Amino acid sequence: MIQKLTKQQIIYAVIAVILATFSGYVMLKGSGFFPSPNLAEILFSVILIIALGSSKLSFYGLLLPIVIGYALYTPIGLSFGAPSYQYIASLFATDLLEGREFLSQLPVTNYLLAVGMLISVILFRTITKKYQINFLDNRTFIICSLVISLFSLAPFKFFHEFFNESMKVKEELEALNNNTEIPSEWGTSTLSADSKYDDYVLVIGESARKDYHHAYGYPVKNTPFMSNAKGTLIDGFTAGGTNTIASLKLLLTKPNTQTWEGNYRLNLVELVKSAGIKTYWISNQGYLGRFDTPISSLANKSDEKIFLKTGDSFSQNISDFALLPKFNQIVSQNAQGKRFIVVHLYGSHPITCDRLTDYPKIFDDAKIAQKYHNVNCYLSSMKKTDELLEKLYNELNQNKAKTGRSFSMVYFSDHGLIHSEDDKGIHILNTAQGKLHFDVPLFKISSDDTERHVYKVFKSGLNFTDGIGKWIGITNEKLNPQADLFSNQSDKDDYGLKQVIEKIPAKADPAIVIPIK
Secondary structure: OOOOOOHHHHHHHHHHHHHHHHHHHHHHHHHOOOOOOOHHHHHHHHHHHHHHOOOHHHHHHHHHHHHHHHHHHHHHHHHHOOOOHHHHHHHHOOOHHHHHHHHHHOOHHHHHHHHHHHHHHHHHHHHHHHOOOOHHHOHHHHHHHHHHHOOOOHHHHHHHHHHHHHHHHHHHHHHHOOHHHOOOOOOOOEEOOOOOOOEEEEEEEOOOOHHHOHHHOOOOOOOHHHHHOOOEEEOOEEOOOOOHHHHHHHHOEOOEOOOOEOOHHHEHHHHHHHOOOEEEEEEOOOOOHHHOOHHHHHHHOOOEEEEOOOOOOOOOOOOHHHHHHHHHHHHOOOOOOOEEEEEEOOOOOOOHHHHHOOOOOOOOHHHOOHHHHHHHHHHHHHHHHHHHHHHHHHHHHHHHHHHOOOEEEEEEEOOOOEEEEEOOEEEEEOOOOOOOOOEOOEEEEEOOOOOOEEEOOOEOHHHHHHHHHHHHOEEOOOOOOOOOOOOOOOOOOOOOHHHHHHHOOOOOOOOOOOOOO
8 A cells, every 4th residue: 555645754755865866976976987977877876775775674784885885985086086997006005194195185075075975875764764754665666766777777887897996906916916927028138239328217206297397388497407407308208197006007017008008027127137237226105015016016126126115104204305325325336237227206296295394495485375385385396306306417427427337317207287276275186187197207318418409299108118128228029119218209109198188077277377476
């Protein structure tokens, strides 16, 4: 017998449906799979909440755990999108200090929506129980729900994809932590006549977007070394991704250019070693023991490695300048053959103001509007990196004067950042993908450079390992001999990068210039 609702029950039934609709909408949007959920997807989510909220057992046993799962991811999903390999890998690769910084970047509204979604579901159950509203007693509702359900299974896609992507990360991490499972496929490499330097230094920057460098046209002189030194500046180099792991796993291996998947069996470190060159890795990024990130796993393949951060709880906020003594120690060692030295910076990693505990800001905060506080820090962090590059160069020059060892040094950044603005000011963060995320600096300087060259040409990050091999003078049948990072000719193929950027929903956010009061 169908229950006849009173006027009061009808009012609260409408309220209950509104609560369910709000929760269903936030669930879908917060999962990252549905930036703009359509009507069918929202209705199915509402049906799920109504059906599972109809009894105590299904509410506490199914609906509440499901909604809690969505609520935990929603603050991230609203900014970063759906769970994927790169973000789950970042979760494994984040120490507590980075985790605190990452969570602090997320907008407060993201957290409020997640909490509101959970509260709405609880209120839905409370109202329907108190006023004895049971939607499942209505046959029309049941029939409509069944029809709608045939069109979409939206609410479960999140859990399905999250599980699949998590398994991919788990399998990769297990393989990375057991190096015997990832044998090198480079074979034996040789050195050509182009390998004319004794020391090759690769400096990996962090979160430094190209258009915030004076060397690339930004009006503030925050890169005096890179802007004036005799060497080669490439204007058009693209990163492999929008966060450290996603980008460097493509840059530091020879990836599949069709699927944009890194190949650890063809990684840069083992390429260099296959040519008989001794390898070193000095890092100010975290190292996490058994949960090695893909990057620290590659670093572990080096002959010698130094990590300033072990990845233990509450890792310190260590300045990149602390890398200098370690670098100087390695450079000054007696060496017979060639050396390849990687220096991995913390650079302009958000929150950028935390990178300046030992370095002055370019502008006095009192002379600029409060909203530009973070932009000031971002500019200043790049000047700090530029000064560090100059110090590394000077150390190599001094060592050349003492020992006669020639050198070549390359600097690039793994990815850029984007802007967001609220009533507190402008934030430069990594909370979503941006169209300028892939535009990063690339600069080479060698001990025998006598001229400065600036080439405005496209260079794909997916050719980076091939290009570094050519820079060092390594010959290997698996390398593309046409890939040249420092020529004045553009790469012939962008491997779908243009399409990737076009799919990014955010508008381009050009560099912000700070007006002086």
